[in-house]
Amino acid sequence: MKIERTKRRGKGELTLEITPLIDVVFLLLIFFLVATTFEDINSGIKIELPQSTIREIKDIKEIQIAIDKNKNMVLNYKEKGKTQKVNVNKENLKAELEEKFKNSADKNVVISADKKLDYGYIVEIMTISKEAGANSLDIDTASSK
Known part of the structure; x- marks a missing residue:
């Protein structure tokens, strides 16, 4: 100066x-x-993702269901430009997803589940998501790089 x-x-x-x-x-x-x-979408729950050699990054609006090894779930979605986090359980997941899908053309769900979680439980969550009206279901993985 x-x-x-x-x-x-x-x-x-x-x-x-x-x-x-x-x-x-x-x-x-x-x-x-x-x-x-920059915002960490998984900041509400600690998840250790399984490894994958192939990873496609999509630039679409989606709802993420983060599940830790103790079956605690957090629903992450963007509303009015801000990321919202809602704690859910298996019983109220369908109602929460139906509410989020009500006014949305994009009905995409990404499941980020801990690698130590039982696969059968993940399939149950996928089934609930599909019943709630999800058009696309993806499972999140960590890059092996």
């Missing part, structure tokens, strides 16, 4: 260069915009 003293009619007048200040403000603005857009 540069402060100059200019002389006019014998009095010293200070001027402040604001160009560097504007640069710093824009850099801070960009930093905060980028830093606030």
